[in-house]
Structure formats: structure tokens, C-alpha cells
Amino acid sequence: MKSTVKFFQVVLLMCGVFGADEDEVKSVSVMEGDFVTLNPDLTQIQGFILILWRFGDPVIAQINGKETSYPSHTEIFRGRLQLDQTGFLTVKNMRIKHSGLYKIEVIQRAGTSNMKFTVTVYESPSAVNAGEAEMKLMSVKEGDPVILQTDIPQLYRDELIVWRFGDEGKLIAKHDIEAKSSPLYYETDERFRDRLQLNHQTGSLIITNTRTTDSGHYKVKISSNKQTLYQKYIVTVSGSGLSPGVVVGIVVVLVAAAAAGVISCCHKIAEIPETVSGMEGDDVKLNTGVTKIQTGDLIEWQSGNEDSLIAQIKGETSEITTYDDVLHGIFRDRLKLDKKTGSLTITNTRIEHTGPYKLLINNKYKRTFIVYIRVKSLSAKENDSVTLETKTEIQTGDEIRWLFGSEDTLVAEIKGEKREMTTHDDPDGRFRDRLELVEANGSLTIKNITADHAGLYKLLILSRGRTLCSKFFVYVKETDCS
Template identity: 40%
Template sequence: MEGDSITLNSGRTQLMGDDEIVWMFGIENALIAEINVTADIFTLYDDVLDGRFRDRLELDKQTGSLTITNIRTEHTGVYKLQINSARKSFNLTINVKSVSVKEGDSVTLNSGRTEMKDDLILWTFLSENTLIAEINKSADSMSVFEDVLDGRVRDRLKLDNQTGSLTITDIRPEHAGYYKLQINCVKESFILIVSNEISVMEGDSVTLNSGLTEIMDDDLILWLFLSENTLIAEINKSADSMSVFEDVLDGRVRDRLKLDNQTGSLTITDIRPEHAGYYKLQINCVKESFILIVSTRLPVPVISSNSTNCSSSSSSSYCSLVCSVVNVGHVTLSWYKGNSLLSSISVSDLSISLSLPLEVEYQDKNTYSCVLSNPISNQTTHLDISKLCHTCSDSVHCCGSTEAVIRLVLSALVGVATVILLVYDIRSRRAQQDQAHIHTPEA
């Protein structure tokens, strides 16, 4: 990895008395290190090749091995070792700094400097080897070249005049690729990966676009599922082969992958929640990634009254309501008064149940609704206050079922007592009349 150190081993555990060791680099066979044990000479030639190895080479005086520190991309290439008449070679590949960013966001490619001196700083987009920004501190000039690359970086480049770092705003897929920074003679590279966030409903299909209109004869296209870093599809144009690997990932993508043989785009059919995650596209050396978000079908929210919480004042009555949903996923549950948001709650659990309370006035004439939503759909239930909310004087709906029963029983008892008293009174009057009739003398 860029910035790391590496040791190219000579294969010796100890140098012999007559050993002559030579280390060379590149197609120029530039001499970068030499050992002559007989003459007791250990020499580093780190000023060759524009000084790219300066202060980076170390020789092991016991084994003759060569260490390169603080690796940069310009150190990529073939290293040759010659010990007396024996020869050996190493092919060194440097992985550049990888920077991932979501489409629409901004990213800063850091120069590594805290301040500039008499530096010449160049930023190049390597895919087309095009200069996009330049700082010449000695000439006190700073330029961005926004009209290159068919204008794809227009109004998106910002240079830091203190550090030389480059910021790219409002990232798009066409900005993905290799960027090279050169400060004087020192070079460094970045690979920019643009993540496209795509939302799809469970059961639907989605196409991850390669961005190509046609595959070239030497293109190698790889599709990987990054969560397990598993290869799921491949196109090798030079070998005239196109493959999908459906039995990987425990068969979760079996019978669901389709490759476009003209563009290399990948279609996933009958999406399920287990297909959510990161997908990486690699076309030769250019990489791009996609974040696939799978939304489940939304249930309809249910509004119910919480009558035990009914409260009243001298002038008005209030009713407590609750909006509920079960077995939700990545969703937001909200109460609206007309078009105005009153309250909301969000979760990202596939099995949790949600409830959101609301208190309204019985006489309220506004329209209320409860909305369950995810990034691509929503379900709405409208509140009917007249059906769910009643004044607290209503014994059945507002004051609680227990209190209502008690009141009904008391009313019945009072009625029965009244009837008993009335019957007793009538019978008493009749008894008095009969007694008076018995004691009256005959004429």
C-alpha cells in the first residue's frame, strides 16, 4: 500500500567474503544500490531518477536485502538483484490511496502539506492524463482548468491556497478514477470511488449501470458484492467470456442476475432484503460502487383512541390518540396537521413495532393524518375525530368502560328503589282506605 515500507529479500542469511551485489530499477536498469564485501563498500544511489528514491533506501549489511520506505506510485516497477553471476527480479505493484464518496457529496484529496514554500503543485486526472489544477508558488499563481474533460469538472474544483489540497464538489460517477498529485518531483496517486445510493422496493428489479455504452475489445469487467467481497459476475471481452456466479453467497442471488453483453450493466431481479449492501464495479483499473437499499412493503398505520387518558377543562375536552404499525423496516412514522409536520419517529429495525401519540381537542376542525414512509413509498391513514374522540361527559366513549358500568348499575338501582317505594305507597293508601271503610257506622 502507498506509504508503507517493503523489503526485497536477497535470499542470503549472511554475505560471503567475495560477494558483489547490485540492485537496479526499471527499464533504465538504473543502479540504486551496490555492495562490494571485499572492498567493504555499501553504497546507495538515491539521487538517480529525479531523486524519487531519496531518503527511502536502506541496505542490510548482513544479508544484502534492500528496503524501500514510504512507498509511492513512482516506485512501481521491476527491481533486479545480481549477486555475483546469479540474478533475481521483483515486480513491485503499489496500491494507491482509495477514497470513497457518495454521489452528490464533496471530497478533499489531501496534499499532505500544512503549508507551501516555493512549490510547484500539479493535479492530473489520470484516466485522460489531463491537468486539472496547478499551483506555482514561486510565480504566485493558482489555476483550475475546469473546461477540460468535456467540462465534467466545471464549477466543482477548489484549491486550498495554503496546503495545495484539491476539493471536488457535487461528485458524479464520471468523476471516479485516478487522480495524480505531483509536488515538485514527488508524485502521489488517489483512486476516487463514487458510491451511488439506489433505493428499490422489495420484489422489484434494479439495474446497476456500468456507465458504458459499449464494451471495448480489451475490457475486463468485474461485479463484486462488497459485504463479503465476493465476485458475482465477470465479463472478459478479450477472452469472449461472460459469467454470473449465482451459487455464491449461500445462493441468495441464484436466478436473479442478468448481465448486459453490450454495456456490462448488472440487473438484479426479485429483490429481497438480503440483497441490500455495497456492490463494486471494476472496469479494468477504474472502480465504482453502489449502495443498494431495499425497502419492504409498508403496512397501513392504524389510529386508535386512548380513552383512559381523556382530559377536560371548563371550556373544552381533549382526546388522546395513538398511531401504530407493526413489523416495519427502515421507516419514519409521522403525524401531520394538514400539510404541517407535528411529530415523527424513525427506526431501522426490520421487526420493531412503532407507536406515536397525539392529543387533539374534541371540537378541532383541522384535518389530521398519520403517515408511514420510507425513501420510495408511503402509507397514509386519515383521522376521523368524530368517530374516535368524544367528550368526557360521554360515559361510554370518554370516561371509561368501568365507570360507565357503575353509573348504569347505580341508575338501575335508583329506578328499582323508586318503583318499590311507589308500590309501597300505593299499597299503604289502599290499606288505610279499607280500614276506614270497616269502622264507618251503618245508616
């Protein structure tokens, strides 16, 4: 799924003569996790010999002629600084500890000039502006767990993760990996007490024993030295009266209206988008409603909130073009167009294919769709067996990995040209003598299953430089003793 990266940049424009008042201190404030750019007056830096940026007293960045360097006197800035030849200093992924006095010293033949900045880094406010981040739709029955997956395969050591809930953006979870501290879970009317977990590897949020009051908007902001990622989710938790399919159908209509722009501030009424859903790994078809493309017709398919062109067909030549590189390549080798009708099929779908789609015929909008891809879920009674099917043809040299739980613990794998199969007991031994792998397709069977084996399983297929991922929820029902 497309990840929208959005920064909030603070740029200071200085007026007057640089260095005219060396006692003057410019004040800057910035939100935790965002970045700030401190810039002096360009006209006063021309012809410099040496530029020194200090935090307190130590030099943290400097330009000597055309050579830029970052002395390691202050470890808290490792990987965060960017100094260009104009003297602009950018500090990325800021924390409270980066608050303080910054000084620039410009040495020229005519003398030395100085300027000071006081930077205040404050904790993120009660709302996270997720901008144009795409909305993910999640539906679950009351009592079941739900995992709000991020698009990050692996966190490193400098991320700040902030999760918020509701239209008012109340803080419910926060983790500063760089600080090497445990995640913090904030109570929101105590509704989430003891029911939240953060995945330390991906930043995903797990809500256990869900309740109908957990339904609503969730937002996450993950800041690192390289980028800031925003994601949005709508979670619907259905009680005994409605099935998740019915509830998500209602929510999808509302989200679709907003995502596709069919409801405007002027209360314009437009055709409600068609909802198409499927399980992860299934094929999903979006029909044009046209029986036959006319000569000269141009059929175009767009996806995402930014209407990225993903496929087109020209009626007069029947020339089909798919755009694999847009939206981070999530459609690569997955799109098929019907030459006769122009209908679009997305093969082997993944969660990231959830979102709005638009059909244009001759540059005019004709139909809109919301595609909702669900994670596979399986249920079994205690002491029974359950098989997680790959439904994928395994090629020679492919590596298969099965992971379990929020920590992505490796439980089974197939690797090497000899197709060597290995199962792992897990640190607590819960899978001992219970796992079987199918060499032909990599499917995994869990025998004599218990409640300890319930949870999220991930299948990774490493194939020719690409990684395919599928997810399965396994629910274990207690044996009826009556």
C-alpha cells in the first residue's frame, strides 16, 4: 500500500544584516518526530571560509571550504543532521533531548559572524495529521483480536511510534525505540486497559479481546531519520447482531464516499461506489459494465487517493499497458485487462490492494469501486489439525518461512536447492512435534492444536529477489465438554 510521507518543516527567514545583533536569539518550536531547518541569511554567508554549527558548545556540523563533516561529539545527533553549502542545517526525527541552544559561527576574511537559535521540541499534540495517507479497513467479531498492520517490514533503532484513536486523536500507545524503553500504553477512558500490544519489529498495534466500543478511527505516525510514515485505519467490531461483512459494508460506503470524493462540502450526491471484497490471495475483478469496447475508446484504471494510473487499453489497437512501478510496485505482475470489455482483474491480492479504484472511459469518470481485501482466517477445535495453504506454486530455489505471533518468531522453513525442511519448537516449546511442512507448496499443518497456537501466522516466500507475504489468523475453539 502506498505510504504517504509528509514533513512539517520550520524555516526561518532572517531579515537585516547577519550578525548585526549577536545577542538576538531566534526561537523555533517543532513537534517530536518531525524535523526543523535552521537557516541564516544567505547574503551574509557568501565567501565563507568555515561554518561551524554548535549545540551548546560542541560542534555538531561544519563546512570547511566545500567539505562537510559531522563531528561525533554529540551522539544524540547520529544520522540526523544535514548541512548544505548554503549553511542551512536540518535536524531530522527530533526528540525532547534535542531542545536547546543552536549556534552558527561563520568565519570570513572580513571577520566572524554569529547567530543563535533556541529550539523547543514538544510532544505531539492530541491529533495526528495523517494527510493523504490511505485508509485501511478492518472488520472483526467482538472478542476476536485485530492487528493494525503497518507497511514497515522491519524497524531499526531510531523510530518513534505514536498511535492515536478517535476523531479527537487520543494517544493510546507510544514507543521510542531509540530510547530502548518499553512501550507506553495510555488509557483512553480505560477502554483499552491491558488489551494493547505493540509489535517491536514492525510497529503494528494488536488489540485483543475486542469490544464494539473499539470501533472507530486509528492513526499511526512512525518517524525515523529517513522518513515519517502516516497510516490510517477504520476498525469495525461487530456484536452478535451484525456480521462483520454487513458492518464493513456500511463503513465502506462512508469511507468510499470520502476517499473517492463523491460527497462534497456542497452535499453533492453521486453514485455510491461499488464494494468488491475478497480474501488475501484471491483474484478480484472490477467490471466496466461494457459489453464491448468501441473503436477509439480509451479505458483507464486508477487507484489510490491520488488517482495513480495503473492500467489502460486503447480500443483501436487493443494495446494494453500496465504501470507496475506506481504505488511502490504493489501491482507488479498482478493486473490483467479484458481486451473486449476493459474489465480489470487483480490477481493474487494482498492487504495493500485495499482502497479506492476509478474507471475512466475517454477521460470521463464512469465507475468507482472500493476494494476490501481480508486476511485469511481459520478456526479449529482444540486437539484438531489445521492446515495453512499457500496456494502458490513454489519454484526451485524459493525460500519459505513461516512466522508466528507479534514477534514474528520463525517456526518452520524450507530453503536451499535440496529443499531442506526445518520446524522449530519456539522458545517455549509450544510447537514441539506439532508442525508438518508440505515440500511441494510450503503449506503448514499444525497438529493437536491448543489455545496456545491461536494467533497471527505469516508466510514469506523469498523468490528471485522478491518477497511475497501472506497472513493467516488462526482461532482455536474450546472443546465442548457437554
